[in-house]
Amino acid sequence: MSANSHLDIGDRIQSNRVHGSLYHDEQIFQEELERIWFKTWVYVGHESELPNNNDFIMKSIGPQPIIMVRDKSGEIQLLQNRCPHRGNQVCVKQKGNAKLFTCPYHSWTFANSGELMGFAFPEGYEGHETADKSKLGLAKVPRVASYRGFVFGSMAEEGPSLEDHLGGAAEMLDRVCLTSPEGEIEVTAGFLQHKTRSNWKFLVENETDGYHPAFVHSSIFGVADSGIGALYSNKSTALARDYGNGHTEIDLRPEFRKADVPLQWFGTTAERLPDYVASMNAAYGEKRAREIMIDGTPHAMIYPNLFIAEIQLFVIQPVAVNETVQHVTALQFKGAPDLNRRMRQQTMGSVGPAGFLLADDSEMYERTQRGVQSKNPEWLFLGRGEQREYRDDDGFRVSHATDETPSRGIWRHYRALMEA
Amino acid sequence: MLVTEDSVENLVLYHSVSQFIYTEARLQDEHHYDEWEALWADDGVYWVPANGADIDPEKEMSIIYDNRSRIALRVRQLHTGRRYAQEPASSLRRTISNVEISVLDNGEIEASANALIFESNLRGEFVWAARNIYRLRREGASFKIAKKTVILANNDKALYTLAFLV
Numbered sequence: 001m002s003a004n005s006h007l008d009i010g011d012r013i014q015s016n017r018v019h020g021s022l023y024h025d026e027q028i029f030q031e032e033l034e035r036i037w038f039k040t041w042v043y044v045g046h047e048s049e050l051p052n053n054n055d056f057i058m059k060s061i062g063p064q065p066i067i068m069v070r071d072k073s074g075e076i077q078l079l080q081n082r083c084p085h086r087g088n089q090v091c092v093k094q095k096g097n098a099k100l101f102t103c104p105y106h107s108w109t110f111a112n113s114g115e116l117m118g119f120a121f122p123e124g125y126e127g128h129e130t131a132d133k134s135k136l137g138l139a140k141v142p143r144v145a146s147y148r149g150f151v152f153g154s155m156a157e158e159g160p161s162l163e164d165h166l167g168g169a170a171e172m173l174d175r176v177c178l179t180s181p182e183g184e185i186e187v188t189a190g191f192l193q194h195k196t197r198s199n200w201k202f203l204v205e206n207e208t209d210g211y212h213p214a215f216v217h218s219s220i221f222g223v224a225d226s227g228i229g230a231l232y233s234n235k236s237t238a239l240a241r242d243y244g245n246g247h248t249e250i251d252l253r254p255e256f257r258k259a260d261v262p263l264q265w266f267g268t269t270a271e272r273l274p275d276y277v278a279s280m281n282a283a284y285g286e287k288r289a290r291e292i293m294i295d296g297t298p299h300a301m302i303y304p305n306l307f308i309a310e311i312q313l314f315v316i317q318p319v320a321v322n323e324t325v326q327h328v329t330a331l332q333f334k335g336a337p338d339l340n341r342r343m344r345q346q347t348m349g350s351v352g353p354a355g356f357l358l359a360d361d362s363e364m365y366e367r368t369q370r371g372v373q374s375k376n377p378e379w380l381f382l383g384r385g386e387q388r389e390y391r392d393d394d395g396f397r398v399s400h401a402t403d404e405t406p407s408r409g410i411w412r413h414y415r416a417l418m419e420a
Numbered sequence: 421m422l423v424t425e426d427s428v429e430n431l432v433l434y435h436s437v438s439q440f441i442y443t444e445a446r447l448q449d450e451h452h453y454d455e456w457e458a459l460w461a462d463d464g465v466y467w468v469p470a471n472g473a474d475i476d477p478e479k480e481m482s483i484i485y486d487n488r489s490r491i492a493l494r495v496r497q498l499h500t501g502r503r504y505a506q507e508p509a510s511s512l513r514r515t516i517s518n519v520e521i522s523v524l525d526n527g528e529i530e531a532s533a534n535a536l537i538f539e540s541n542l543r544g545e546f547v548w549a550a551r552n553i554y555r556l557r558r559e560g561a562s563f564k565i566a567k568k569t570v571i572l573a574n575n576d577k578a579l580y581t582l583a584f585l586v
C-alpha cells in the first residue's frame with residue numbers, strides 16, 4: 001500500500017490543486033493503466049505509416065506493444081503482440097511487410113489480420129475440444145477508429161465513440177490537415193524516441209502549459225532570434241483552451257491574425273515557399289488560402305497521448321510510473337514538399353534527446369518528478385488564471401495563454417475517468 | 421583507402437589524426453565550447469542519426485543534423501547559462517579507441533573510431549557507446565572537421581536527453 005492510500009482519488013484532486021502522490025504512486029499508475037490507457041481512446045498511429053497492404057509497424061498502447069497492420073484486404077488492424085499459445089512475442093521487427101506472423105517458439109502461424117492459420121504438428125490438437133483455431137488468433141484491440149487518417153484504439157469493448165471522445169477537439173485535427181493543399185497529413189519521416197524519468201502526466205500538462213516557455217526556453221529564444229517567445233509573453237493575446245474530455249490547446253491564432261502575415265506561424269514568408277503558396281491558392285482559393293496560412297497549425301493536446309506541436313507530432317507513452325517515452329516526428333503535409341523539408345529541419349533542431357527545446361522540457365519533467373516526492377507542501381497549485389477564465393462562443397473554457405486552464409481541464413477529465 | 425602500410429609518413433598521419441580526435445574529445449568532455457566550435461570547417465556537418473546508420477538525414481529524423489550555423493547556435497545556447505539540460509553541465513569522461521584512417525581521393529581523411537562516454541548528471545550515471553566517423557580536412561599543421569557522424573549503438577531505442585556535445 002502506498003503512503004497516501006488513505007486519500008482516494010477525489011481527495012487528491014481539487015479544483016485548483018492536485019496531490020503530488022498522483023505522479024509517483026505506483027498503485028495509482030496501475031489504476032491509470034486500467035482506467036485510462038486500457039479503456040479510453042488512445043492514439044496509435046497514422047494511416048500513412050502503412051502505405052501498402054501487408055505493411056506493419058510496431059506501436060503501443062501504454063506500456064504494451066501493439067502491431068499496427070494494414071491487412072491483406074487493406075483494413076487497419078491493431079493486434080496484441082502475444083501468441084495465444086504460451087505468450088511469446090510474435091513480432092520483434094519495428095516495421096516491415098508480411099502476410100503472416102509466425103511465432104518462433106512453436107511455429108503457430110497467424111494471418112496479418114490475426115486469425116490462426118495453423119498449428120505446427122497439428123496431430124497433437126486433433127479431436128481436442130477447446131483447440132479451436134477460430135478462438136486462438138492474435139487478440140485484437142476491440143475498437144479501432146480513424147479520424148482524418150489518425151488511428152485510435154480502445155481496449156474497451158464498449159464506450160463512447162471516437163467522435164464523442166474527440167468532441168470539439170476534432171476541429172483541431174481538421175485544422176492540422178488544412179495546412180496541406182490536399183487536406184491530408186503524412187507521417188513518413190521516422191520517429192525519434194526520447195525517454196524521460198518522469199510521470200506521463202507531467203508531459204501531458206506541459207504540452208499546453210503556456211506559462212513555462214518564456215523561462216524554460218529563454219536560452220534558445222534569445223539566441224535563435226525567434227518570434228516564439230513573444231507568443232507566450234505576459235502581453236500575448238494568445239489563448240489557452242479546454243475542450244473537455246482532457247483535450248486542450250494553446251490557440252496562437254489571435255497573435256498571428258494580429259500580425260496578418262502568411263506563414264509567420266512557421267517563422268517564414270510566402271516569398272520563401274512560392275511552390276507551397278501556389279498549391280494552397282490553387283486548392284483553397286487565394287482568400288481562404290491566405291487565412292489558413294495566417295492561422296497555421298494548432299498547438300493541440302489530444303488526451304491522453306497525441307500532441308500536435310504546430311510542426312511536430314508527438315506520441316506520449318507511459319512505460320512506468322516514473323518513466324515516459326516521447327515518440328516524435330515532423331508533420332508532413334501532402335502536396336507540400338518545400339514546406340516539408342523545412343518542417344523536418346526545424347523539427348530535428350527542436351525536439352528529441354538533443355533538441356534545443358525538448359531537452360530542456362525533459363530536464364524540467366525529471367526535476368519535477370524528483371521534486372514532488374518531497375513531503376512539503378504535498379500539493380501542486382494549479383490556480384493560475386482561474387479568476388479570469390471564461391467561456392468562449394462554443395462554450396469551452398478559455399483564458400490567457402499563460403494560464404493553467406488546460407491543466408485544470410486535464411485533471412477534471414482524469415478524475416472523471418478514474419472515478420468512473 | 422584504408423591506411424595500413426607502416427611507412428613513416430603513414431605513422432605520422434595516424435599520430436596527428438589520433439591526436440586531433442583526442443583533442444576534440446577532451447574539449448567536449450571539459451565543455452570548452454568555443455575551442456570545440458573552432459575545430460569545424462565552415463561547411464561542417466554534425467550528424468547523429470537515429471534508427472540505424474544508413475538513413476537519409478534529408479528525409480528522415482536524426483537526433484542531430486546540424487549544419488555549420490546550427491552548430492554555432494548549439495554552442496550559443498550552451499553559453500546562455502539557461503540551457504537547463506546542461507545546467508549544471510554533465511560530468512563527462514570518454515575514451516576514443518580503435519582508430520582507423522583512410523585517405524580519400526579529394527585528400528580528405530576519414531577516420532573511424534569507437535567511443536565510450538561516461539556521463540554523470542542530475543538524473544544519474546550513464547554510459548553511451550558509439551561508432552564515430554570523422555571526415556577531416558587538412559588546414560596548416562592541423563585539421564578541420566568537415567563532417568562528424570556519431571552512430572550511437574542504441575540509436576534505435578528510446579534515449580535519455582543527450583544535451584552534452586557527443
Ligand SMILES: [Fe+2]
Nearest residue numbers: 212213216361
Ligand atoms: Fe516547453
